[in-house]
Amino acid sequence: MSLDKPLIIDCHGHYTTAPAPLTNFREAQVAHFKDPLKPAPDGVVVSDDEIRETIEKNQLKLLKERGADMTIFSPRASVMGPHIGDEGISRRWTIESNNIIKRVVDLFPETFIGVCQLPQSPGVSLQGSIEELQRCVDMGFVGCNLNPDPSGGHFNAPPLYDRYWYPFYEKMIELDVPAMVHVSGSCNPAFHATGAYYINADTTAFMQFIEGDLFKDFPELRLIIPHGGGAVPYHWGRYRGLADMLKKPNLRDHVMKNVYFDTCVYHQPGIDLLFKVIDNKNILFGSEMVGAVRGIDPETGFYFDDTKRYVDNLLISASDKYNVFEGNARRVYPRLDTALKARGR
Amino acid sequence: MSLDKPLIIDCHGHYTTAPAPLTNFREAQVAHFKDPLKPAPDGVVVSDDEIRETIEKNQLKLLKERGADMTIFSPRASVMGPHIGDEGISRRWTIESNNIIKRVVDLFPETFIGVCQLPQSPGVSLQGSIEELQRCVDMGFVGCNLNPDPSGGHFNAPPLYDRYWYPFYEKMIELDVPAMVHVSGSCNPAFHATGAYYINADTTAFMQFIEGDLFKDFPELRLIIPHGGGAVPYHWGRYRGLADMLKKPNLRDHVMKNVYFDTCVYHQPGIDLLFKVIDNKNILFGSEMVGAVRGIDPETGFYFDDTKRYVDNLLISASDKYNVFEGNARRVYPRLDTALKARGR
Secondary structure, three states: OOOOOOOOEEEEEEEOOOOHHHHHHHHHHHHHHHOOOOOOOOOOOOOHHHHHHHHHOOHHHHHHHHOOOEEEEEEOHHHOOOOOOOHHHHHHHHHHHHHHHHHHHHHOOOOEEEEEOOOOOOOOOOHHHHHHHHHHHHOOOOEEEEOOOOOOOOOOOOOOOOHHHHHHHHHHHHHOOOEEEOOOOOOOOOOOHHHHHHHHHHHHHHHHHHHOOHHHHOOOOOEEEOHHHOOOOOOHHHHHHHHHHOOOOOHHHHOOOOEEEEOOOOOHHHHHHHHHHOOHHHEEOOOOOOOOOOOEOOOOOOEOOOHHHHHHOOOOOHHHHHHHHHHHHHHHOHHHHHHHHHOOO | OOOOOOOOEEEEEEEOOOOHHHHHHHHHHHHHHHOOOOOOOOOOOOOHHHHHHHHHOOHHHHHHHHOOOEEEEEEOHHHOOOOOOOHHHHHHHHHHHHHHHHHHHHHOOOOEEEEEOOOOOOOOOOHHHHHHHHHHHHOOOOEEEEOOOOOOOOOOOOOOOOHHHHHHHHHHHHHOOOEEEOOOOOOOOOOOHHHHHHHHHHHHHHHHHHHOOHHHHOOOOOEEEOHHHOOOOOOHHHHHHHHHHOOOOOHHHHOOOOEEEEOOOOOHHHHHHHHHHOOHHHEEOOOOOOOOOOOEOOOOOOEOOOHHHHHHOOOOOHHHHHHHHHHHHHHHOHHHHHHHHHOOO
16 A cells, blocks of 8 residues: 555446447346247357457556556446346346446456445345355455335335345355445336435435444444435534434444445545545545446536546545545455455555 | 615414414314314304413513514425315314414514415325415415425325426416425335425425426416425535436526525534525525424524524625515515515515
C-alpha cells in the first residue's frame, strides 16, 4: 500500500457492454421459455477478441482516462432479471453471465476482478445461489450481487433481516465475501430502473437493517449499498431518529459496522454530503461505469459518472483518500486483498 | 408581507394527535367491514374541548416553542389507508378525517388551514376524490394530499403522468389548489412507512415526472414532493443526467416549474444540500410535525423535526428566507394567500 498513491479501485462496475452473443443467448432463452417450439440456445459463443474489444473501447478506456486502476466487475445488473422465467432459466443465464465475467478477468487480470450474479428466482430457496457463489469463488470471484427483490419491482421478498436469507449469509461468511445489495431491471411501470427502482431498493435495504437485528446474528457480514446508499445520507437525521424510536442502538453500532456505501452519486454536492455524514471507513469508491448515466454534465463539462473527480475534490486527508480508493475495498473484499498481495501490491 | 419578519408557514403538518373517538371510529369501521356482524360505527363524537386539548398540548405548543406561525394541516397520513376496505369505506373515513381538520381550523383559524385527504381506493376512478376535493375547498381547504400508491406499498397504480390522473388534475386547476404527493401507511413488510415507503414514493414520483410530459399538458399544475424530495436532491446529478438520456428538456423547464420540495429533512447537512442544489423558489418550509421522527437529536440537543432551526442557520438572504417561509407557500397555495390577505396579512 501507498498512502500517497493509492490504487484506485472502483467497487461498482458492470459488464454493460457485453458482446451481442450474450444478449442473443438471453433473448433466445426467454423466447424458448415462453414458447417451447422456439429453439433453445446452445450456449454463448464469443471469441476472446470480441470480449477484448468491448472492454478496451469502453471500461478500460474510461478507467485509463479517469486515472483509475481496477474495477470489481460483475454482470450487467439491469438484465440479471431473476423474475424472468423460472429458477432453471435464472440459473442457466447466471452461469453464462458469470462465465463471461471470468473471461474478462482472465483477459485483463490486472484490471478486473469478478463479482458474481446469483441465480435467484422469486419465492425459491437460496440453495442455487449458495452453489453458484461457491462455483464463482472457486473461479477467483471476490463477492456477489445479492438482489433484495427478485420480483423485479414488487418488493414481495422477505426483508433482508428475515431468516429466509440466513443460509446465504452463512455461506458468505464461510467464503469471506461481501455482497452488494443490488436489484435488477424493473418490470413495474411505476419504477424507472436507474432513476427510481435502484435508489428505492437501496433506501429500503438500509431501513430493513435498522428494523432488524441482522448484524447481531452475523457480526462478520459485510454488505455494500450502492448508489451512495440511496436516500440514506441525505436523510441521515431521519434514520438516526428512527433507530432511536425503534429502540435500536445508534447506527454506528447497529448498522455501520457491517454496511458500506459506494460513491455512485453524480454531482459534487451529493459526494460532499456523503463524506460529511458518513465515516469514510464506510465509503468505497465506485462509479457504476459504464452505466446508468452516460452523458456529460453541461455544468461541469465532465461525465456525470466520473465520480473520481468529485472524490479528488474533497478536502480530506491522504489517509482518508487511501481508505476510500483502496483500503476499504481491501478490507471489505479480503479475497481482493489476497489477490493483490499475491501480485506484490 | 414583510421580508424581515416573514410569516413562518409550515406546509406539512398532520393531525397525528387526533382524539381517540376518531381512531375508535376507524377501528370499528374496519372491523365491521371485515365482519358485518360487528356493529357499524355511527360517527365521530368528539367535543371541541377534546380537539382543543390535542392541539394545544402538541402542534400549537411546538409551533410556539419553535417560533412558527401557522401550519397547512391535513389528516394523519399514515392512517389514510386507502387500501383498507373498499371505496365506500375510504370515502366515509376520509369525510370524517377531513371534517375533524375543518373543526381544528375553526377552533384555531389563525394557526391552521386545511388540506384534505382523498377517498382514493386501488383501481377505482378518481371521481370520488374530485367530489371530496370540491367539498373540502367549499369548507375553506387550500389543497389536498394525493396518494400515488393507494395500494399501500405495491406501487401498482398508473404512473402520475398517466391519463388516469388527468380528471383529478383538471379539478385541481379549476379550483386552483396544489397537491402534496403523499402515500399512507405501508402494508408491505419490505417497506417501513416513514423510513422507506414515504421516501421511495417521493423519489418515484419525481422520476415519473421526468419520464412523462405531464406539465406540458398541465402547465398550471403544482405538486409538492414532501420529505425534502425523497432521494432527489442528493442524486440531483443522476436526475439531470437521466433527463438528458431520456431526451427531455432540462429539469428546470421540464419539472421544476411545477414541483416543490418541503424541508422535512432532519439534519443540517441535508438541508444544506437541499438549498445548494434546488432553487429556493421550489422549497417550502415544512416539518411533518408532530410526525415521523419525534425524538431529540443527541448530537444537537434539539428535536430532529425542528426543521426551522436548520433553515434559520442557512446563510441565505432575507428575501430567500421570506420565499421559503412564506412567499412560496402563498404562491403555491393561492387560497391560503387569499385567506391571509382577508386578514390583512
